[in-house]
Amino acid sequence: MRALEKGEPVSGRVEVANRGGLILRIFNGRFRAFLPLSQMTSSRTLDVKRSRKKNAPKSAQVGKVIEVKVTDVNDKKIVVSERALVQERGVKRLKPGVRASAQVVSLSDFGAFVELSQDDPQAPRLEGLIHISELSWSRVAHPRDILRVGDEVDVKVLDVAPAEGRRPARVTFSLKQLQADPLLETLDTIMPVAMPEPSVDEDELLDTPLPGLMDICSNLLTEEGIDAVIPGRQAVEQRVVSQDLELWLTNVVVEDGYNLLARAGRQVQEIHVVTKLSRDSIKMAIKRATSALK
Structure with a gap:
């Protein structure tokens, strides 16, 4: 009976x-306890709801053994929680930085809730949030734009916060931190080391300037503190990254300035900017140069 009083498993x-x-x-069938839908793991809740939709005469959950924690005891009933346990x-057991497999169990305006695999060696069925800012390196208007309930994803553990007072235990994950940061990309990282022979169409793309790029380079040259803007290597990617011209300021360390990465359609090109401006100042210069075209 101690488990009833102290909330033990x-x-x-x-x-x-x-x-x-x-x-x-x-307790070997001596007591009945109620496990509310809200206190089940999300995967179990989804299974229960699917059974209802199928109008199954008997729930697939009947007969299963579930480990739970007693959360409330009164004269009328015992309430337990699987989720809390x-x-x-x-x-x-879970540590920040760990990589894990998970399933998307729900979506909200501010992110995606995922549940770790039941076979996870550290925290099976633990649920946590991927904030919308951690879904992708690109801007995401709503999580449903890139994820669906039921999707299998690999995540990185960002933070683990134990329960404190009435606040439940919380875990946050990241999807994008297992992907390459576009700000660290150069032609060497986004293209294969051994490039295949380009097709006729790709040869034409290589000879075609990225739309609007030369105008941006010209605008950059009018900015005070910028000494030179030098278009560099150009390549063709295997997939379309963006139909519109995108300009990234990379984090690659360059002695005399900064490297930019321009992408449009399947075309990609490096741009070297010679300057002593600070990183914040070059960002503002790029913003002005690109805004002038709109």
């Missing part, structure tokens, strides 16, 4: 599934 076998959740038999265990 107990195992329960599902006896009945109803609209509100599951009824479990705990999974989160508490997971945050004790």
Whole structure:
């Protein structure tokens, strides 16, 4: 009975599934406990809802054994939580920087909630948030633009916060930090080391200036503090990155200035800017140079 009083883990076998959740038999069947839908792991909640839609005569959950934590005991009923137990265990074992496999379980305006695989060695079924800013290096208007519920994704653990008072344990993940940062890209990183022979169409693209790029270079040369703007190597990518011209200020260290990466359609080209301006100043100069074309 100590588990009833102190919230220790107990195992329960599902006896009945109803609209509100599951009824479990705990302590060798001596007591009945209620596991609300809101206190199940998200993957289990989705399974229960799918069974309802199929009008199955008997829930697939009946007969399953679930580890739970007792959260409330009164004269009328015992309430348990699977989610609380999974989160508490997971945050004790999971470390920032770890890579894990997860499934998208819900989407909101501010991000995507994912649940780690049930086979995860550290925190099976633990749930956490990928904030919208951590979904992609590119701007994302809404998570549904790049993800769907049920998608399998690889994530990186950013932060692990244990439960404190009434605040539940929380974990945040990143999708984009397992992808290459475009600001670190050069032609050497985005193109294969051994380039295939270009086709006739690719030869034509290589001879075609990126739309609007020469005008931007000319505008940059009018900026005070910029000594030279030198178009560099050009290549053709295997896929379309963006139909519109995109200009990236890379993080590559250059002694006499900065390298830019221009991309439009499948075309990509390096631009070298000779200047002693600070990084913030060159960003403003690029913004003015590109805005002048609009």
